[in-house]
Amino acid sequence: MIEPTVLAAIQSSDHILCVSHVSPDGDAYGSLLGMGWILRHLGKTPVLAMHDPTPKEFQYLPGASAIIGAKAVADHYDLIICLDASSIDRMGAIYRDAHRQLPLLVIDHHITNTRFGTINWVEPICAATCQMLVALADALETPLTGPLAECLLTGIVTDTLCFRTSNTTAEVLEAAMRLIRGGADLATITQRTLNQRSAAVLRLWGMALSQMSLEEGVIWTTVSRQQLKAAGDLTSEGQLSSTLITAAEANISATFTEKLDPQGRPTVECSFRAKPGFNVGSVALALGGGGHPAASGCTLSGTLAEVTATVVPMLKQVRQG
């Protein structure tokens, strides 16, 4: 499953820069840090970099304190490994002009990946980039134990919402089983990542669920800036779409959250989920966003009323198949 060029690029490089994507999630941190532990086991000296500062919920991950920001990144490395990012811009300020002449190994599971590396290893069948790193660790004879197991299980758990997404295959469960046997604690990881909503988020859900709509198999709700403030100065709606999609009547769910762009103009963050057989990845892509068939998102200019008036009809037109 892994091309020899992927293994050769890693094995022949010593000074390696690893980077993941902006607005990082658990799979971004899990795969970045997991790659770091694999490379250290191979005797390399990896440098791990992220555009964003590490949010509180991921600071506990082993190795997280060594992650550097854009200013500390050098111009030259033997190899750059980009993890879990579907396009070149997703590396943010970490990747700069001086890097364009360096070998770039892309390791990603997004079906929308643009193959922007000099070597591209893309596996849309995998539920998480961390699942790919389990196979990579095997190929590089790195044991799935200790910090590596903890980082990789974190990415698998967060990207599958603890094995709940429809791309959870027997291979995903096998990878997780092996990581748990290697010492990773599933309950602790679930606890530290997925069960870390603030009670204020649940209060916001109370408001949002009270005003939800359901038409033609599409269930959606809106969250205004005023509601975010009233619930406790929240910046996010906490993946409400994943709860909305559990409604039996719904094929597709959407949450529209009002924000302001840096110029103070209204924008709306759109988060989509779909039942098996329905594809919201293509809707997000058409609107300039990205993601997977079952989970995707985009950000659009406009007010809540304007954006829902545009997007909800598009969601209603998604057909099974």
Place this chain on the structure above:
Amino acid sequence: MIEPTVLAAIQSSDHILCVSHVSPDGDAYGSLLGMGWILRHLGKTPVLAMHDPTPKEFQYLPGASAIIGAKAVADHYDLIICLDASSIDRMGAIYRDAHRQLPLLVIDHHITNTRFGTINWVEPICAATCQMLVALADALETPLTGPLAECLLTGIVTDTLCFRTSNTTAEVLEAAMRLIRGGADLATITQRTLNQRSAAVLRLWGMALSQMSLEEGVIWTTVSRQQLKAAGDLTSEGQLSSTLITAAEANISATFTEKLDPQGRPTVECSFRAKPGFNVGSVALALGGGGHPAASGCTLSGTLAEVTATVVPMLKQVRQG
């Protein structure tokens, strides 16, 4: 792990009555029907019985149409196998006086099991009775394929909320992995069981979350009969406690739902969840209910105000350990 007496009792019996518990859930149906498929593979003629009629969400399970009610149950069988029931009364009207002289094999994973059989196989380490039946199928050389795989994965998925509960071990994931490889479809099972909330339930959650309370690590909310009616003539609150416990500030969650008993007097159904290290099973047991350390429940006489005034202080006193 399986006592030879368990295997011998099954192997030496031909005419076998299988029964599970009242208010049946996915593990009750999964283990009852799964046991049926194992026995048929061994050339036996099992009779499957349940106190309650099969609810719509489980009627799709292979073999469900053959389940009989109490009236059709005979007085004599070679063996009765009781699945997923923690005490003798949980079999409801299926188990009657004439049965008391028959051999009774109890197969269950509840830590509160009272060992009421002539042979008792109880494994509290297992997350579902269906997980035990994976081991039983192995011991009886029954392949984990087809209808058996589908039934057993249903029980594992529903009892662990799709691998989300803290008792989800590497062995649970291994059992699920093998059932998926045997042909069970995880996405379809999740879809048909856990993602079958009506939109009305989410509307009810909107009301309930808007009025939740959080004190001393206990998060709770109430659901009145009027709210059940307003949301769409609902009879259940849809396991809201499992969502409440995802709040970072909470160690314990509770949902109190107002009902009427057969005499028209107010009762309250209490549903508890706990984070790892906290035990709500003992609270429910002390109040006449039952369950597990991480998930339990009971029904108490009284109004919502009376019951919460009694129970919430008990929940606040639960200490980690």
